[in-house]
Amino acid sequence: MxxxxxxxxxxxxxxxxxxxxxxxxxISNVALGRFLREVVAELKKVTWPTREETVKLTVVVIVxxxxxxxxxxxxxxxxxxxxxxxxxx
Numbered sequence: 001m002x003x004x005x006x007x008x009x010x011x012x013x014x015x016x017x018x019x020x021x022x023x024x025x026x027i028s029n030v031a032l033g034r035f036l037r038e039v040v041a042e043l044k045k046v047t048w049p050t051r052e053e054t055v056k057l058t059v060v061v062i063v064x065x066x067x068x069x070x071x072x073x074x075x076x077x078x079x080x081x082x083x084x085x086x087x088x089x
Contacts, residue, residue, distance in 0.1 A: 049057070
């Protein structure tokens with residue numbers, strides 16, 4: 001194959017003489033209903049956090065994200081200045 005040139009892909013499909021295709025649904029209605037009932041049962045077992053816990057943890061995530069962002073931004077600025085001084089010469 002030469003660079004810059006495409007290539008021809010040949011796909012051979014075998015025909016078995018039957019045009020009918022039996023397509024079965026991936027999930028039957030019975031299985032889907034059972035699955036949904038089990039999902040609801042599992043969700044009832046979950047211990048959900050209170051509103052107060054959710055607010056506290058959300059604030060913690062936001063504060064930590066700001067601190068990590070500031071730290072990485074500071075490192076980026078420091079490395080930028082260092083490489084500028086180093087390669088300016």
